[in-house]
Amino acid sequence: MENIFLLQVKKLTKHFGGLAAVQNVSFEISRGEIVSLIGPNGAGKTTIFNLISGVYAPDSGEILLDNENLVGRRPFEVCQKGIGRTFQIMQPFPHMTVLENVMTSGLFGRVPKVSMRQAKEETMELCQLVGLGDKQKAFSRNLTVADQKRIEIARALAVKPKLLLLDEVMSGLTPTETGEAIKLVRRLRENGTAIFLIEHVMKVVMGISDRVIVLHHGEKIAEGTSTEVANDPKVIQAYLGEHIDESEEASC
Amino acid sequence: MDWASFLQSLANGILIAGLYAAVTLGLTLVLGVMGIVNFAHGELVMLGAYSTFWLFTLLGIDPMLSIPMSGLILFFIGLPIYRFTIRPILKDPPLNQLLLTLGISIFLQNLAMILWKADSRAVITSYSGMSLHLGMVHVGLTRLVTFLIAVTLTIFLVLFLYKARPGRAMRAVSENNTASWLIGINVQKTYLLAFGVASGLAGASGALVSTIMYTFPMVGFKLSLKAFCILILGGLGNIPGALFGSLILGLTESFVGTYAPEGSGWAEGISFMLIMVILIIKPTGLAGTRRE
Amino acid sequence: MIFYPKLVDSYFLHLTVATFLAMIMASSWDILARTGQVSVGQAGLFGIGAYTAALLYQKVHLPPVLGMLAGAILAMIVAIFLGYLTLRLRGIYFAITTIAFAEALSVIWLMTPGVTGGAMGVSTPPLFNGNREHAYYLILIILALVIFVVWLIESSRLNFAFTAIRENEEVANVMGINPTRYKVLAFMISAFFTGFAGGFYSHYNTYIIPYEVFGLGISIACLVMPIFGGLYTIAGPIIGTILIKAIEEYLRVTFSYGHQIAYGLILVVVVLFMPEGLLGLWKRRILPLFGRVRQ
Numbered sequence: 001m002e003n004i005f006l007l008q009v010k011k012l013t014k015h016f017g018g019l020a021a022v023q024n025v026s027f028e029i030s031r032g033e034i035v036s037l038i039g040p041n042g043a044g045k046t047t048i049f050n051l052i053s054g055v056y057a058p059d060s061g062e063i064l065l066d067n068e069n070l071v072g073r074r075p076f077e078v079c080q081k082g083i084g085r086t087f088q089i090m091q092p093f094p095h096m097t098v099l100e101n102v103m104t105s106g107l108f109g110r111v112p113k114v115s116m117r118q119a120k121e122e123t124m125e126l127c128q129l130v131g132l133g134d135k136q137k138a139f140s141r142n143l144t145v146a147d148q149k150r151i152e153i154a155r156a157l158a159v160k161p162k163l164l165l166l167d168e169v170m171s172g173l174t175p176t177e178t179g180e181a182i183k184l185v186r187r188l189r190e191n192g193t194a195i196f197l198i199e200h201v202m203k204v205v206m207g208i209s210d211r212v213i214v215l216h217h218g219e220k221i222a223e224g225t226s227t228e229v230a231n232d233p234k235v236i237q238a239y240l241g242e243h244i245d246e247s248e249e250a251s252c
Numbered sequence: 253m254d255w256a257s258f259l260q261s262l263a264n265g266i267l268i269a270g271l272y273a274a275v276t277l278g279l280t281l282v283l284g285v286m287g288i289v290n291f292a293h294g295e296l297v298m299l300g301a302y303s304t305f306w307l308f309t310l311l312g313i314d315p316m317l318s319i320p321m322s323g324l325i326l327f328f329i330g331l332p333i334y335r336f337t338i339r340p341i342l343k344d345p346p347l348n349q350l351l352l353t354l355g356i357s358i359f360l361q362n363l364a365m366i367l368w369k370a371d372s373r374a375v376i377t378s379y380s381g382m383s384l385h386l387g388m389v390h391v392g393l394t395r396l397v398t399f400l401i402a403v404t405l406t407i408f409l410v411l412f413l414y415k416a417r418p419g420r421a422m423r424a425v426s427e428n429n430t431a432s433w434l435i436g437i438n439v440q441k442t443y444l445l446a447f448g449v450a451s452g453l454a455g456a457s458g459a460l461v462s463t464i465m466y467t468f469p470m471v472g473f474k475l476s477l478k479a480f481c482i483l484i485l486g487g488l489g490n491i492p493g494a495l496f497g498s499l500i501l502g503l504t505e506s507f508v509g510t511y512a513p514e515g516s517g518w519a520e521g522i523s524f525m526l527i528m529v530i531l532i533i534k535p536t537g538l539a540g541t542r543r544e
Numbered sequence: 545m546i547f548y549p550k551l552v553d554s555y556f557l558h559l560t561v562a563t564f565l566a567m568i569m570a571s572s573w574d575i576l577a578r579t580g581q582v583s584v585g586q587a588g589l590f591g592i593g594a595y596t597a598a599l600l601y602q603k604v605h606l607p608p609v610l611g612m613l614a615g616a617i618l619a620m621i622v623a624i625f626l627g628y629l630t631l632r633l634r635g636i637y638f639a640i641t642t643i644a645f646a647e648a649l650s651v652i653w654l655m656t657p658g659v660t661g662g663a664m665g666v667s668t669p670p671l672f673n674g675n676r677e678h679a680y681y682l683i684l685i686i687l688a689l690v691i692f693v694v695w696l697i698e699s700s701r702l703n704f705a706f707t708a709i710r711e712n713e714e715v716a717n718v719m720g721i722n723p724t725r726y727k728v729l730a731f732m733i734s735a736f737f738t739g740f741a742g743g744f745y746s747h748y749n750t751y752i753i754p755y756e757v758f759g760l761g762i763s764i765a766c767l768v769m770p771i772f773g774g775l776y777t778i779a780g781p782i783i784g785t786i787l788i789k790a791i792e793e794y795l796r797v798t799f800s801y802g803h804q805i806a807y808g809l810i811l812v813v814v815v816l817f818m819p820e821g822l823l824g825l826w827k828r829r830i831l832p833l834f835g836r837v838r839q
Contacts (some may be wrong), residue, residue, distance in 0.1 A: 053718055079720040093711040096704075104704045109720030116701060159720055289636050340816055346635045347582055348815050351771065354584065355811025358764055363803035454681055469802075473760060477647060480640050512653060521651030527644040535632040 005064075006031045006194050007052070007163055014047055021047045023218040025061075029163065034185065036205045036226075039215035040238060045198045046088060048215070049165050052196075053085050054078035061088075066165070079178045080111045084156035085165035088198075090148040092140035098147075099123055099136040102154045109159025123158060130184060131155045146177045153184070160250035163194045170201045182208055206230065214238070256388040261510040262503070263389045269502025270399035271464060274457035276479040276494045277409055278450035284489030285426045285446040286342060291353035293475030295360035296451050300326050300458020301467040302364065305373050308462075315375050315463045319401060323456035330451025334436060334444055342443070347401075358471070364469035372466035380463070396458045410491060412449070422446050426489070474520075481523035484530050501526070549677040550557075561748065563789045564683040566612075568741045569762075570781035571726035574630060574733035576698065578776050579727045582635070585642025587762035589619040589735045593742025594757040595653070598666040601747070608671055609682070612743030619739025620732050627731035631724055643763070645720050652760035665753035676685045678741025678798045679748055686744070690737050694778050706730060707776075727796035738766070761804055768807045771814055783822055 005028040014022040022044045029035050037045050050056045052063055054075040055167055063070040070078055084105070092101050095171040099120075106126075114122070125135050130150040135143065140151055149169050156164055166185075170178055180199070183209055185195055199205045205212060206226040214222040214229055216238040222229050279293045300322040307313040333356065341352055375541060382393040390539060412419040421442045424432040433439050465471060483489075486497025501523060507521040549557055569586065576583055593615030600606040600614055630641055653660045660666075672678040697703055705726045706826075708716035713723050746752045765788075773784025788810070795803035818825045 055714070055718065075714075075717040076720050076722045085718060087715065091712055091715050093708055093715075095711060096707060100704065104708050104716070104721070105719040107701045107704055119701075155719060159611055191546075293810055298641065337816065344815075348580070348819065351634050351767075351811055352815040354764075355808045355815065357808065359805055359808025362802035362808060364800035366799050366805065398557070417726060454585065481644075484640075517655045521648055521655075524644040524648035524651065528641055528648060531633055531637055531641050532629045535634075535637060 004030060006033075006066060006087075007196075008062070008064040008067075009048075009052070010062040010064075012048070012051060014044075014051055014056060015059055020218050022058075023216070024050065025218070025220050027213055027220065027223065029194050029196055031162070031191055031194055032189055033210050034189055034197070034208055036197045036199050036209040036212045037215060038199060038202075038205055038212060038229075040138065042217075043215040044218040045215055046167060047218075049085060049167055049196075049198065052078070053083055053165060066085050072211075076108070079105075079109045079159055082159075082162035083165065084109065084159045084163075086152035086167050086169055088147070088155050088167040090145075092148060092151045092154055094139070094141050097137050097139055098132055098143070098151055098154075099138055100126065101151055102126055102158050104158075105155045107157035110163075126154045126157055129187075130157070131180065145172050146174075149173070149181075157188070157193075161193060163196060164188065166195060166197045168198050168200060170199055170204045178204060203228035257510055259387070259389050261362035263386075263391055264395075264509075265503035265506030266499070267391070267395045267399045267502075268464075268506065269417035269498040271457070271460055272475075272478055272502055273495050274402035274405050274460055274484045275475050276498060277406060277457070277491070278453035279479050279483065280489055280491060280494045281409070281422070281446055281450040281453070283483070285422045286338075286443050287489075288338065288342070288349050289339075289346075289353070289480075290450075291350065291476065292360060293357035293450070293454055293479065294472030294474070295357050295364075296326055296330065296454035296472070297458040297461060297475055298364060298469065298472030299329065299360065300455035301462040301471060302368060302373075302458075303455065304459040304462045305375055305467050308375050308377075309373075314377060315459055316397060316401070319456050319459040319470060322459040323452040325538025326458070327448045327452035330448045330454075331444065332539070333451070334447035338447060339440070339443070342367045357476070359528070361469050361473065370469060373462075374466055374469040375462045377463075394463045398464055401460060402457070402496075406491070406495065409449075409453065413491075418442065418445050423502060477527070478523045481527045484527055549680050554676060557680055559789070559793065561676065561680055561683050563785060564680075564687045565741055565744060565748075566688050566769060566789055567782055567785045568683070568690050568737055569766045570773075570785045571694055571778075572734040572737040572741070573739075573766040574770040574775060574781045575694060576595050576730050576779075577770065578697075578703075578710060579730040580713065581727060581731065582639050582767070583642045583734075584639045584760075584763050584767065585644070585646040586734075586738050586766040587758050587760065588642070588646035589623060589738040590742035590745070590762050591646070591653075591754065591758035591764075592619045592622055592647060593739030594746035594752050595660060595666065595742075596739070597743030598668050598746040598752055599660070601668050602661075602666055608668070608743075608747040611747070612740050615743030615746075616736045616740035619742070620736040622726060623731040623735030627728040628724070631727060637669060643760070646758050646760070646763060650754045651760065653754040660754070663753065663755075665751055667747070667751045670750055671747040673746075678745075683744060686737070686740060691778060691782075693733060693737075698778065701727075720794040764804065766810075768810055770821075772810050772821055774821030777823055780821055780823045787822070805831070 008027040010026050012022055013020065014026045025048065037048065039045055047056065047114045051058050054073050054077065058071060064082055065083065068081065070081065103119050103125045106114065106123050107116070124136065127133050130153050132147060132150050132154060135147060142146060153169060170181055171180060182204060189195060195216065209226050212224065212226050212229040213220060214235050219233045221238060275297055279290060282288055303325050304315050304318045307318045308315055325524045331533065337356060339506050341349055367491040379393055384391045384393060384396065413423055414420065415538060421437045424437055425439055461471065482494055482497035482501055485500050487493030505519040505522050508522055509515040512518050573583065573586055596615035596618045597608065597611030600611045601608065602745045606614065626645065630638055633641055654663055656662065657664065705721050708719065708721055709726055710725050717723055742757060769784040769788050770781040772788060773782065774780030792803055795806055813820060
């Protein structure tokens with residue numbers, strides 16, 4: 001019996017030192033959904049990503065992908081189970097070309113492994129898809145911020161993930177670039193990938209999310225459609241308590 | 253229980269710990285202030301030992317008197333080393349820093365071999381063989397004096413770091429060098445001075461080494477490893493940790509030397525075994541990365 | 545290459561054999577370095593290989609080539625353990641651990657003379673009865689094998705895995721690369737050839753002592769040559785070795801001790817002025833000059 005939820009997170013908790021970075025967080029994500037994770041700085045959003053992708057181990061709670069337990073698995077295993085992620089601080093491999101960067105995920109993130117030739121072909125297609133078609137031979141360190149984000153996304157996509165974790169890919173983009181990114185995300189969803197985004201750019205969040213989850217001080221304080229969440233007094237309170245104005249529209 | 257040999261081991265362990273602490277002080281200072289693990293530190297100690305040896309052999313200067321002289325000589329050797337090889341790589345990845353200081357280490361080891369051959373030298377003074385009897389324990393005079401001087405060096409260093417302006421500048425820089433720069437501390441000069449002082453400490457402890465051990469080109473390498481062991485035991489870049497680590501190493505070596513069969517041979521390997529065991533269990537060392 | 549021994553005299557043949565041996569060690573070190581594991585303790589594996597071959601010959605008269613193979617395998621097994629134990633160690637800590645490893649072995653060897661011969665060392669009769677030509681061919685075959693292995697690594701997906709782990713292990717992990725598997729694999733391959741080199745050395749040299757085969761000098765030699773020539777390449781370790789051996793031979797004739805002073809100097813110069821080694825220098829400074837001339 002196939003589970004309707006792709007990802008189930010139940011009562012996830014993680015402490016660092018004495019501080020609870022993530023406290024009792026539960027939510028689900030279904031196939032083909034676009035869900036945004038928002039919250040003031042330090043709310044624990046990237047920690048959630050790190051917990052899901054296996055970089056951290058939770059103190060308690062469950063993470064189920066297609067009903068399979070991910071807790072205790074190491075990051076490469078989680079990747080091979082079907083989760084791809086980008087990093088907030090872009091970290092392409094400095095001594096590899098764009099093509100090589102993306103090929104690396106393609107070669108190792110997929111189970112069963114594909115041949116080098118197939119990985120290369122798929123990588124070239126992916127680069128076209130994200131808009132790096134003519135820059136494949138370039139070294140990542142020579143590229144613009146937007147292009148480096150494209151590399152991150154392409155790398156995450158190369159593992160043919162069921163669930164894509166995008167960590168603040170929209171920040172620092174021009175309005176045109178943002179528009180392209182949104183189009184890309186929508187196209188990915190059409191292909192059946194579920195997308196879980198951490199975002200600060202509210203316009204994007206409101207525009208593309210099927211659902212929004214709000215985190216504050218490590219706890220989930222709201223969940224719902226973008227409109228529901230925007231009008232939720234708890235959410236407004238959380239954001240008014242912090243200064244978020246500079247993170248919206250921060251792209252210019 | 254044979255108290256005499258227990259107390260003797262204890263005494264020996266504490267005394268040698270003093271020497272080890274003196275050797276490690278400079279390494280700790282450089283690590284704490286500029287975050288660099290100086291693989292060549294042991295060779296600076298070696299040069300200090302040779303300088304004392306030659307001052308003694310050629311000029312008849314008593315090793316105890318030559319401690320400040322060796323310290324000064326190494327201080328002035330350390331300055332150009334810093335300026336021309338260390339300063340350029342301050343911002344480099346740690347691996348580059350490792351290779352560079354390793355290169356200096358190898359260079360100095362071999363330079364010593366070329367200049368002075370591989371023979372072991374000993375500094376024998378009129379009082380070298382004397383020992384004091386404190387209760388059941390025999391304490392070699394040289395060892396005792398060495399220990400006391402090592403303690404003195406440590407106290408001087410601590411006073412310097414807390415009371416003297418350049419010393420306080422070093423502490424500030426080790427905490428946060430952007431903030432230090434903002435309040436007007438000349439970070440580069442501070443680094444230079446720190447390296448010089450560390451080299452001077454190496455030179456002084458080298459003088460001490462020459463009175464207790466044989467002086468030969470590789471003596472620095474052996475001591476380096478003990479110093480690394482101490483750093484890993486006690487926490488990187490802080491003085492109390494270095495003292496603590498020295499004590500642990502000194503005592504362990506001493507007790508193994510006394511009680512293990514053929515212990516004196518095995519005692520030499522204690523530092524290596526400790527390094528491996530600790531790092532394997534706790535990859536960042538016993539106390540993690542605490543900086544002074 | 546094949547007729548070389550007929551063309552040169554005994555001294556140069558010996559020099560060539562020594563150089564090939566060094567190339568094997570340099571390339572092996574480079575294999576390990578590709579995963580970001582910078583070892584300053586290859587002497588530990590070299591010594592294990594050397595003593596395995598020598599002691600097996602001494603105790604059971606194992607033929608030299610088999611002894612070398614046994615040394616290689618034993619070194620490889622030790623590397624598997626060491627590799628797993630040191631997985632979480634980064635950069636300097638890993639380096640220090642490898643130094644401690646080699647030194648610890650040296651002490652153990654000195655303290656167990658009954659088994660290992662201790663400070664007195666172990667002797668073996670001359671390899672192939674002193675026939676340097678045969679020694680030459682053997683070492684040439686192994687060198688060719690090492691180069692082949694490196695070429696295989698570079699043209700397979702292993703290259704991606706090794707490079708990714710070296711450049712950013714955490715990101716590589718998230719992208720599906722199992723760092724443990726590849727780091728230990730690199731260690732194993734590196735150890736196998738370093739151990740073989742040790743075994744060869746013990747028979748070729750006919751006499752080994754712990755101070756020498758577990759000594760820092762060997763560990764340093766393993767790393768200076770690839771760093772000088774150019775890391776993470778096939779040609780780098782080869783070129784680096786040739787040049788360094790030439791310099792070393794000249795110095796060895798001039799000074800009886802301390803000829804490794806060149807190693808120290810080279811390390812310093814490389815880090816300060818040419819971090820990509822000779823190959824990097826060639827690619828970045830010299831090759832472009834030709835381009836300009838053609839224009």
